[in-house]
Amino acid sequence: MDIAAALEQVKRNIELARGRSVHAARQVQLLAVSKTQPLEKIAAAYAAGQQHFGENKVQELVEKQQQLPQLNWHLIGHLQRNKVKYVIGKTRLIHSLDSISLAAEIEKRSAAASVITEVLIQVNIAEEQSKSGVFVPELAGFVSELAAYPHIKLRGLMTIGPMVEDYEQIRPVFRELRLLFERERARELPYAEMSYLSMGMSHDYMIAVEEGANIVRVGSSIFGARNYA
Numbered sequence: 245m246d247i248a249a250a251l252e253q254v255k256r257n258i259e260l261a262r263g264r265s266v267h268a269a270r271q272v273q274l275l276a277v278s279k280t281q282p283l284e285k286i287a288a289a290y291a292a293g294q295q296h297f298g299e300n301k302v303q304e305l306v307e308k309q310q311q312l313p314q315l316n317w318h319l320i321g322h323l324q325r326n327k328v329k330y331v332i333g334k335t336r337l338i339h340s341l342d343s344i345s346l347a348a349e350i351e352k353r354s355a356a357a358s359v360i361t362e363v364l365i366q367v368n369i370a371e372e373q374s375k376s377g378v379f380v381p382e383l384a385g386f387v388s389e390l391a392a393y394p395h396i397k398l399r400g401l402m403t404i405g406p407m408v409e410d411y412e413q414i415r416p417v418f419r420e421l422r423l424l425f426e427r428e429r430a431r432e433l434p435y436a437e438m439s440y441l442s443m444g445m446s447h448d449y450m451i452a453v454e455e456g457a458n459i460v461r462v463g464s465s466i467f468g469a470r471n472y473a
């Protein structure tokens with residue numbers, strides 16, 4: 245299947261999922277996850293109308309952003325503090341804020357560059373060892389602490405669903421993130437314009453849309469399997 249057709253298929257599935265649920269968002273942004281994919285495939289997706297692209301590694305994001313600066317680049321993978329300096333000013337949205345020390349570094353680099361950096365907090369709902377992210381009991385306090393960082397704008401929450409065979413085990417995780425998102429949005433904090441709920445990947449984005457995601461991060465269903473060679 246070519247990339248334009250795959251994009252159309254994913255968008256159709258998003259609309260179908262939206263139609264199935266009262267919790268679905270009015271609009272869902274499709275983030276094309278282009279990690280490991282060559283520039284030609286990314287350019288083909290852009291030519292087919294795709295605007296937003298996600299990368300999980302800083303170096304790959306920076307290189308691709310230099311080649312294709314007209315695209316909107318999102319960082320979706322874990323960000324190390326010593327790499328923050330490379331991404332400031334280059335991303336539309338960082339989906340993976342997961343510690344206060346990282347927030348402090350983003351603040352410092354953003355202030356030096358006179359930019360406001362938009363972020364999502366990554367939440368580790370099931371407290372899985374293999375994943376980064378703020379645990380649920382710490383989330384409200386974490387959000388409060390961001391008040392100290394005027395060059396960071398909190399735009400919402402992100403999570404990665406558990407890797408399980410039974411898709412219906414994923415649903416409660418997404419549901420919980422939506423409830424947390426609504427709870428934090430209801431605080432109406434001046435530095436938090438809570439608009440984005442980023443959840444769902446190729447195998448579970450339809451469940452995520454049913455549970456209220458308004459950004460889904462889809463890679464292999466658009467570009468085909470990744471080649472990690």
Ligand SMILES: *Cc1c(COP(=O)(O)O)cnc(C)c1O
Nearest residue numbers: 277300320445446461462463464
């Ligand atoms: C790779 C990745 C995705 C997309 O994964 P697919 O299964 O290819 O759709 C989404 N989110 C994150 C954080 C990723 O690292």
